[in-house]
Amino acid sequence: MPDPAAPVIDPADAVAAAVLGHPTVACLDGGPFGAIVSYLPVRRRVLGVQVAARSARVGVVVRPGVALPRLSEEIGALVRGVLGPVSVEITFCDIAEEIPTGTGGAAAPDTQRAADGDHAGLA
Secondary structure (H helix, E strand, O other): OOOOOOOOOOHHHHHHHHHHOOOOEEEEOOOHHHOOEEEEOOOEEEEOEEEOOOEEEEEEEEOOOOOHHHHHHHHHHHHHHHHOOOEEEEEEEEEOOOOOOOOOOOOOHHHHHHHOOOOOOEO
16 A cells, blocks of 8 residues: 655656656756646646656757667656656757866856756756
8 A cells, every 4th residue: 555645756757857867868858949848736847758648758958979869769768667658759959068178167058058947857
């Protein structure tokens, strides 16, 4: 019997956590016009993840140097690990720039955007 005191995790949150755990995913992204989003109770949203009954959409910003077909398979497997046998559509929204050396730790403009809370998945 489930513990009634245990927090309820929304499937969109679980998918976001699984995808963000992949080492080459820099952040989630809502894609063009922020269309990839899940609206949750209490006026909360998960940008970059959209879950339906038999499908899921994920928008990601990736780190450079990764083969996108392989990454697509890996992300699909992560999503199916959370949701079961669903159709998964992955949108690669951008490639995050690495922080240039010699900047004293300051992030490049694209890196700042990728690290912005509005693109971090949970807003």
